[in-house]
Amino acid sequence: MENTRTPWKSYLAMTQTDLPVMKPFQLAPAKPVGEVCLDILSQRRLCLCLLAVLLAWISVDAAIAQSSGGSRPSALETILRWTPLIFFGPSGEVGGFLLNILVSFMAMAIGTFLGLWLGIGQISLIDPVRKASWLVTQIFRNSPWLVLLFFFMLLLPYEVEILGKRYEVPGWAKATFALSLPVMANVSEIVRGAIASLPTGQWESAESLAFSRRQTIWSIILPQCVKRMLPPWMNWYCILTMSTPLISILGVNDSMALTQNVMAAEDRSEILIPLYLWLMSWFFLYSYPIAVLTRRLERRFAVKQ
């Protein structure tokens, strides 16, 4: 925090509005990972505390295992033994944490593709198209994700017939489709918002250069929107990834379902907390760097228009 006060005129330049009463509203620029790590590491007492807790847990854990006469493995051993299963899934099928990531990739790809068209539909000059796109966007934006999952998991057919041959539709494929719908609606809003935020001059100059409306959208408007759309799009990717464990409720063998199976099989209360924390740390390690990158891009793109 420096003490120099920003002169009034630069506020005017920053806000670019007719009434420069406030600074632009921006969500907190998060500290980069390295800085947060350093912050925590520089707290020597906090680090020592965490280390002490971890060591205490390991030693208590080992002591309990000892006192049971070596008949039961310690909690740490148990967790490490099950880790490959929870991460890769049962051998020979898609599952585990990798399935969470796979579902998030595919749902994002489908959702982005559909959402792009829906977003363009929202600025269509044809009245019914515009209204229908708006309605579809609002419906899927305002539905809870779990409700959509239930709806499409239970009402889509569990097998399809193609050319006289029956194919079973795997649960995760239906789940992927169901998860891609809210992504579609939110991408649609991102596209619409980004297009609306471009200066009208862009449209007018394209018109004066005799571009057709289709040409204007695809080669002038959308390329400029990519920069504005990227940070919120990445943010939605994180939200989607954090929602993938919901598919375990519908019986898909993702990391959450497998973790619960492990807990039921072991039936030991002392592994509950470490095992949940272990699972959460994977999601954290996957999502946190993306979140930091998003915030950095946001700050970089926010400066110049």
Next chain:
Amino acid sequence: MVWEWFRWLAETKGINLTIFYDDWDGGRFFAGVWTTIHLSTICIILSILIGILGAWLQKSRFRIVRGLVQAYIQFFRNTPPLVQIYFFYFAVDALLSDYMGISGGILGSYGWAVISLSFFAGAFNAEIFRAGIEAVPESTIESAESLGYTNAQIYRYVTLPLAFRVCLPALNGNLINLVKSTTIAYAIAVPETLYVSNQIWSDELNVTEMMYVMWLTYLLLVGALVWVMHRWEKSIRVPGFGRR
């Protein structure tokens, strides 16, 4: 009567909406909707309180407090809410009841749903409030100082009202998301709309009809909230700030 019409609809057309003519099904369905409403309300209030506290602690003089608040925010933002709710309901509850020597858990599923969802949404609220407070320019505060306001008065009459109006759109987005997230409480058997709908369609075997009823109910609930919040947002918008 209208109820008779729904019975007729079930008998002749096979569209079986038991909740409109069967007292028992109707009773539990609307109790479920009511549970969703008060679960959402309590979580909204608690998450706003947590957000205010978090935003305030982020300004703390002590580095360790700031570090802990930041750790809390990043932890809840970057882990799946479903795993969080399981963690609280199964792991933390077992640990605490073991420790305190109470058998059968200290809080029911409703209590843990409230705690877990409030912490989840509170982490987002803390960042939103902090950003709002930081958006109030120094010059406005200086003007208030030059008019003889004390620090507490500046906070109460200048900073907070402006910050609130600026962060309202982001706050609304998060609160609407919170209402949608209350469906996750299904996983720990809180009898909210999704859970009771599931019970009804298991008992009555009217999956398709109940599915549409449930979806429509959520759309109405969330849609009403979106509409009210949007109106409110528009009416107290700071003029000349932000895009259109």
